[in-house]
Amino acid sequence: MRRKIIGLFTTLVMIVSVFTTAGTVYADSVNSVQTAESISLNETRSVTLKYGEFSDDYYFDSGKYYSFVAPYTGYFNFTLTGWKTKADGTSNATVEVTDNFGKIVNHGGYYNQYYNDVMSVAECIKGKTYYVEVGYYPFSTYEYESSGNATTTLSLIITPHTHDFNIDVYSFATYYDCKRCNYSYSKKTNTILPAKTTRSASAVSKDRSSAKNAVKKAKIKNLKVKSKAKKKITVSWKKIKKADGYQVQVSKKRNFKKTVYNVHTLKKKLIIQNSNIKRKKIYYVRVRAYATYKDAFGNVKMEYGNWINKAKKVKVK
Numbered sequence: 001m002r003r004k005i006i007g008l009f010t011t012l013v014m015i016v017s018v019f020t021t022a023g024t025v026y027a028d029s030v031n032s033v034q035t036a037e038s039i040s041l042n043e044t045r046s047v048t049l050k051y052g053e054f055s056d057d058y059y060f061d062s063g064k065y066y067s068f069v070a071p072y073t074g075y076f077n078f079t080l081t082g083w084k085t086k087a088d089g090t091s092n093a094t095v096e097v098t099d100n101f102g103k104i105v106n107h108g109g110y111y112n113q114y115y116n117d118v119m120s121v122a123e124c125i126k127g128k129t130y131y132v133e134v135g136y137y138p139f140s141t142y143e144y145e146s147s148g149n150a151t152t153t154l155s156l157i158i159t160p161h162t163h164d165f166n167i168d169v170y171s172f173a174t175y176y177d178c179k180r181c182n183y184s185y186s187k188k189t190n191t192i193l194p195a196k197t198t199r200s201a202s203a204v205s206k207d208r209s210s211a212k213n214a215v216k217k218a219k220i221k222n223l224k225v226k227s228k229a230k231k232k233i234t235v236s237w238k239k240i241k242k243a244d245g246y247q248v249q250v251s252k253k254r255n256f257k258k259t260v261y262n263v264h265t266l267k268k269k270l271i272i273q274n275s276n277i278k279r280k281k282i283y284y285v286r287v288r289a290y291a292t293y294k295d296a297f298g299n300v301k302m303e304y305g306n307w308i309n310k311a312k313k314v315k316v317k
């Protein structure tokens with residue numbers, strides 16, 4: 001199916017074109033999509049392309065078409081081998097995949113410096129026909145032989161594509177992007193990364209011991225517990241200068257094994273009322289002081305003083 005062009009005039013035009021408008025001149029392909037040879041998955045097909053005068057014939061083979069019916073829906077590699085390397089180490093070989101309507105469906109297809117190959121990746125749909133054009137344009141004089149002609153044999157192989165992911169890890173998600181095609185996905189990160197420490201261990205330990213010292217000897221004095229109104233408990237105590245706040249608990253039991261009310265407060269007087277506190281029942285109330293410090297992550301932590309020696313008993317109105 002090789003197209004032959006005979007005639008001196010044509011030959012001259014072609015030669016001039018090759019050397020003056022590199023990259024823009026395309027002669028006819030060896031075949032067309034209508035007469036394309038078929039190629040299957042994992043099969044290799046080779047074509048020898050000629051440029052210049054051979055015997056009495058002049059050839060300018062820009063490429064060759066193959067047809068491929070996808071055996072399943074997925075990504076495929078269309079890899080070219082056998083191409084010549086240019087002086088700069090790259091190649092002029094190309095491989096392009098188009099669908100029935102002539103629309104390019106591939107990614108890549110030119111010389112890839114990172115992988116040192118010429119390959120297209122295309123997502124193909126099961127049962128659909130695709131056209132693969134193998135092209136080669138020896139526009140570098142380096143590629144011509146001493147005769148002034150050039151020949152190259154290119155082999156095409158179609159294989160299943162395995163994504164080669166570029167992975168970006170962030171605290172909230174990990175992103176996977178294929179370096180060769182458009183496939184990408186992301187995964188949300190389930191594990192919560194530890195917060196960055198913002199304070200030195202020595203600063204934390206210094207603050208913590210000063211908080212400890214502040215409440216170590218702090219005693220709750222003048223604790224008054226009364227029930228002045230229905231279902232309400234009024235609690236007050238004497239302010240402690242070094243304390244940052246107070247913890248107040250209310251329980252039905254003297255041992256406080258289970259509390260019906262538990263609060264941290266900055267005040268020194270509270271009126272307690274909640275659904276757990278019933279009328280005509282006996283409750284116990286206890287209070288202790290606390291001082292705060294910041295941990296390595298900057299979070300507020302507490303150091304507690306002792307609970308008041310004797311919890312106060314109250315009968316709710």
Ligand SMILES: [Zn+2]
Binds near residue numbers: 164178179
């Ligand atoms: Zn891919």
